[in-house]
Each structure stands twice: as structure tokens, then as C-alpha cells.
Amino acid sequence: MTKASWFSTWFDSPYYHVLYASRDDREAEHFIQALQSHLKIPKGAFVLDAACGKGRHAKMLQRLGMDVEGFDLSPTNIQEASRLSTQGLHFFVHDIREALPKQGQYDVVFNFFTSFGYFDHPQDNARAFQTFAGGLKAQGVLVMDFLNPTYILANLVQEEIVQRGGIDFHIKRWEDHGFLNKSIAFEDQGESYAFQEKVELISKDDFLQYADQAGLTFLNLAGDYSLAKFDAQTSPRMIFFWGKK
Numbered sequence: 001m002t003k004a005s006w007f008s009t010w011f012d013s014p015y016y017h018v019l020y021a022s023r024d025d026r027e028a029e030h031f032i033q034a035l036q037s038h039l040k041i042p043k044g045a046f047v048l049d050a051a052c053g054k055g056r057h058a059k060m061l062q063r064l065g066m067d068v069e070g071f072d073l074s075p076t077n078i079q080e081a082s083r084l085s086t087q088g089l090h091f092f093v094h095d096i097r098e099a100l101p102k103q104g105q106y107d108v109v110f111n112f113f114t115s116f117g118y119f120d121h122p123q124d125n126a127r128a129f130q131t132f133a134g135g136l137k138a139q140g141v142l143v144m145d146f147l148n149p150t151y152i153l154a155n156l157v158q159e160e161i162v163q164r165g166g167i168d169f170h171i172k173r174w175e176d177h178g179f180l181n182k183s184i185a186f187e188d189q190g191e192s193y194a195f196q197e198k199v200e201l202i203s204k205d206d207f208l209q210y211a212d213q214a215g216l217t218f219l220n221l222a223g224d225y226s227l228a229k230f231d232a233q234t235s236p237r238m239i240f241f242w243g244k245k
Contacts, residue, residue, distance in 0.1 A: 010184075010195045012074040017054070018165040019184065025056055031112075031225040032060040035143065038227055039241075041066060045107040048135055051096055051115030055081030055089075061110075062089040069102075097127040100135040109135055111144045117200040125202070129214035136244040142216060144240045148223070149201035151236050152180060175201070204238060216242035 010016055041047065043065030049058040052070030054077050062068045071094035072078050081091045094100070097119075109132050119125060132142050153175060162169045170185045182197040208218060219242055222228060223235025230238065 133214040
């Protein structure tokens with residue numbers, strides 16, 4: 001990773017959180033409750049929120065009685081998330097492609113809200129899966145929440161203006177060489193800004209291959225935050241469940 005990596009600058013920008021302010025605690029709580037109904041994670045379980053942002057999912061997990069750690073590449077996000085720190089809830093800065101400080105200790109590793117697919121090289125995706133698998137106990141579970149490429153491309157809004165916090169965000173989206181690109185341009189207090197997001201449109205089969213190579217066994221695949229059955233054409237999400245062999 002270098003300072004030029006788009007995700008190391010955009011995710012560390014306060015404007016990222018202004019634009020995505022609609023991703024609130026209620027959405028996170030609904031998803032966490034659905035996951036807990038499915039997984040029935042016992043109180044006291046040691047879990048990890050990988051690429052945790054400001055910790056909105058992590059704090060919901062802690063409220064359910066789990067011992068939670070969260071990490072993110074963005075120091076600003078972790079500084080903000082650390083305000084939530086309490087008994088059973090801790091945060092640290094970490095790169096998803098690097099081995100975790102704690103190996104073989106987590107009962108569940110979560111990767112929420114397409115916090116993946118930002119890299120230019122497939123080997124980095126594979127390294128991230130090794131990170132997840134390395135942190136899990138035997139029989140531990142990895143839960144990964146990613147966009148469904150087929151659905152996204154079929155319903156792509158190519159241009160729009162999103163108003164958040166008194167700012168007009170001019171957004172354009174397009175597919176190019178297997179990546180979904182988004183340009184974000186706006187002005188604030190007389191200054192012009194431009195950022196770009198770039199997420200690989202990773203297929204279901206590629207995810208299954210990465211997981212298998214990391215020693216993970218496929219358990220289930222859901223298609224939305226209510227954990228409805230996955231449909232390749234109509235499901236907005238791919239929510240994977242894997243177990244460590």
C-alpha cells in the first residue's frame with residue numbers, strides 16, 4: 001500500500017462520512033440481529049470486525065455480549081471508533097492484507113459492507129483471505145458482506161447528485177476492466193474536491209476459490225441484510241458464511 005492508494009485517502013476523509021451518513025446504526029442493528037438469529041453466537045465469544053470503519057457494527061456486536069475487536073486501515077476511523085471503547089470493545093489500526101497480531105483466537109471474523117475488493121492485484125485478495133483464516137479458531141466462522149456484481153451492473157445509476165450536509169456530491173459510476181468505478185466531485189467552503197472509488201466486481205466463484213485456498217469451507221450464501229436466499233439476478237448482496245477447516 002502507498003499513500004496514493006485511493007482507499008487510504010478517501011476513507012480517511014471526513015467527506016466520506018458526510019456522503020454515507022445514511023448508513024446509520026438502525027441499518028447496522030437490523031443486520032447484526034439477523035446474523036445473530038442465524039449464527040447464535042454465545043455471549044463471551046471473541047469476534048473481529050475486519051475493516052470496521054467507525055465501529056458501528058462492532059458496537060452492536062458488543063451489546064449482544066460478545067468480546068469484540070475491530071481494525072481499520074484509516075487512523076481517523078480508528079480514532080473515532082476508539083471513543084466507543086469499553087470493556088469488551090477495542091480497536092486498532094491494521095491493513096487487511098497483513099497477518100493479524102492474534103492468530104487462531106477469534107470465534108467469528110466479520111467483514112461488513114463491501115470492505116473488500118479495493119486492490120489492483122488478485123494476490124492481495126488472496127492475502128486478505130489468509131488474514132481472515134489465520135485469525136480464526138478451528139471451527140471458527142468468517143462472514144463476508146459484498147455487493148452482487150450482476151445485480152449492481154443491471155441496476156447501475158450512471159449519474160446522480162446526492163445532497164448531504166449542505167453539499168452537492170456529483171457522482172458518476174461506470175464499469176471498466178472488471179472494476180466498478182465511482183467518481184465523486186463537490187465543492188465545500190469555496191474549495192473543489194474530487195475522489196474516486198474503485199471496487200473489483202468479484203464473482204461468487206472467485207470468492208469461493210479464495211476461501212478454499214485459505215482453508216475455509218463454504219457454509220451458506222444469503223442475498224440481503226435480512227439473510228434471504230441468494231438469487232444471482234435479484235439479490236443486492238452476497239453474504240457469505242465460511243467455516244475454518
